[in-house]
Amino acid sequence: MDTTGQQFTTESGSPLANGKMHLHSSVKRKLAEEKGYVFDKRLRYNVRQNESSCRFRDIVVRKEEGFTHVLLSSQTTDNNALTPEIMKEVCRALGNAAADDSKLLLLSSVGTVFCSGLEPSYLIGRLSTDRRKESSRITDAVREFVLAFIHFKKPIVAAVNGPALGLGASILPLCDVVWASERAWFQTPCAALHLTPSGCSSYTFPQILGVALANEMLFCGRKLTAQEACSRGLVSQVFWPTTFNQEVMLRVKEMASCNAVVLEESKCLVRSILMPLLEEVNDKECRMLKQLWCSTKGLEALFSYLHNKAYEK
Template identity: 60%
Template sequence: MEALAANGTDSLQRAVAGVTAVSGVAGKRRFEEQRSVFDKRLRFSVRQTESAYRYRDLVVKKQDGFTHILLSTKSSENNSLNPDVMKEMQSAMATAAADDSKLVLLSAVGSIFCFGLDFIYFIRRLTDDRKKESIKMAETIRTFVNTFIQFKKPIIVAVNGPAVGLGASILPLCDVVWANEKAWFQTPYTTYGQTPDACASLTFPRIMGVASANEMLLSGRKLTAQEACAKGLVSQVLWPGTFTQEVMVRIRELVTCNSVVLRESKALVRNANRAALEQANERECEALKRVWGSSQGVDSILKYLQKKIDEF
């Protein structure tokens, strides 16, 4: 088993690696202008350095009235989520919860929003100490998901590309979801030997009905952005060519609202379901411990990773 895990991991990593002198008045003016540009670039460079030091897998921008958190993972491929990424996300959201931000905008750098859990990271640990690591991993997910459930300010999501697994199931825990028309959504849990996460066992049936939810959670049906919008997973679909600009126009309209009004409005919508969501999160994480703690669960992940290698 350990040899198979190591070989599968190494092969997948190889595949991914194959598939970041002045004079006179005019001269003095030019000098001052150049110095001003240099000073601005230097300040920008310092801010970027500080951000890089603080967050390895995120880009966090404090804007006028909101905090913009972008997935830009260095420790995983395709903006996928491992414990390091999730802890950074929790840290950034905790900062935004405590400062004067009226809301959080969550998006991603590149053409992919989030490919869900980083199974390369997970399988390495599951094959070392299956029972202990399955508990640790499930608890990490539980804490991460609770961060979204308990966040008091509005969370706006701009889905620029594919949202898979946890990257899709987290969306109903946010407040507004705008999607690029080229984005798509999939929760192929059974394919890689996992049970639902991020309260999808509760939110998906409520949003889209039991039959459609089961199509996604059991058979892994892929939804286009328009289909996701029709089923209630997405608030609105925006044109790809102007996606970022349209998102920012809408965000700037939202941040003109009173911060107390935004928080209280969210509380009225969300608080009635908060306990149910926390309970669903707990149940799902207990199920993940049982699945990942079994040899069949590890085998399923290994088979999924091997299939991805073969497809590549």
Template identity: 35%
Template sequence: MTIPISSGTTTTTTTTTIASAISTTDTSVRQPNVLLNKRKGVAIIRLNRPHKYNALTKQMYDSVITSLTDAATDQSIKLALITGTGSYYSAGNDLNIYEKSFKHFDGHMNHTVDNLIEKFRQFVIAFIDFPKPLIAAVNGPAIGVAATTLALVDCAVASDTAYFLTPFSSMGLSAEGCSSYTFPQIMGQSMAGQMLYFNHKMSATEALQSGLVSRVIPSAQFDEYIESWIFADRTGIVNTCYPQSMRASKQLVRSAAIRRVLHEVNRSECLILRDRFNSDECLEAIEKFFGRNKQK
């Protein structure tokens, strides 16, 4: 049975395997851009816009927030997993949301930017405050906020086809998703600098070496690995890990004090992002982006 829980999100209690949840959708049939599938105590959140490389729209932000909130409050859910449909995990923000918001607010730049920044801030908060184990199955490239929020999940595993890119300076923007705090903590100052300042395209192997992901799996085996790791009868997480035990350990790792730091970092980053969105550099970068797209 399929039950809509928010605009653009669908939840289902079928026994769909991870493999079919990750596989490319038949785009001839319109489906929600975010799907929430509940299976054996696992909430599988799937970014489902493969024809746009799972680039995030405002509706998708809302849907992911709603899905995480639903998984957090559903007593039957032990943990959550987020992944993508098709060849990409997510290409990050769909820049068309900037143009659409601008039109929605009748050309008022401040209203446009404030609305986008607040939506973005709430999206990051949903990752910071999720109380249960949260896994990212990075089936392909992760760009922008899709890469930065990986540092807020509890465990990320990646396909060998994945890469990680935070092209903030090429867009005239600045670090977001708490990456100004989490990236140096995870990978050290030098590599974080390459990522956050210099648009370094990090390979899956580099992500493993830096600690951003815990494992890299050959793409041909990725679906099978995730399925077995989580659901195998005798060895899968859902059958070997008690949910309250996992949650208690997460409360120690992601303590209230650490969450307060992350919330403050998120707030500070969003304030700077607001200024960057209004900067000449950002406006020039967005104009170049739309100009290139119109020429295609």
């Protein structure tokens, strides 16, 4: 078990006992097929057992000297996918870290996948029960999740140990420093998943990557390697996988040795002017998602995507 609790977390899909197919996206299938993505529930269990605090179900929060370490460690979804419940846990952890004596927050994950974003099979399962109610509940959770990153006053360091997809990639520009493992890659296949952009990516991606590449990512599902993401400014540094955790912890501890007021005020100078704009973008994106999920065509398109991918090959 390493310093950030990274272990293997991927499971393959299988038919459910009630006869319904447990549907997975093509991205999840790809992850499951790649060499080395082997799941062992005992490893995740050991990480959680070693924590002094078990107040969270799908994340692990560690209080370190000078900083708070939040790890995505979903037991209810595959590949650290996000649900409203998981997003609420992250918001609560950020709220606690904002009020304590931490100087900064480190965001990483347990497993080989950093975050696979919103789970399409979860969306179709919930939206099929009560489209209007569930679309409001899910979009409200996304809005508050993104706002938690926008409003967090202390520096946020994201340590991306593996693939970051969808909302898991979209929130990275809302962090202040992003370090990636050589094994990481980034993808926001919004159009392919019949979703519109989220996490303020409709604004931040064109600003960071340029309009052309941002459109390729948001419309065409263009996948960026860690090195490509670094060269375009989405990631600041890339480290070798075998030393990734050590490199991250060394640098985070160096940051945590700085004066807390200086760190917070420096972030305020960099970010405060953008805050109203990001709030507006987040609100517009969530309204669009809600409108899409409330529509019959949007739900049918999402179901058609999942159905086709489940029977590929």
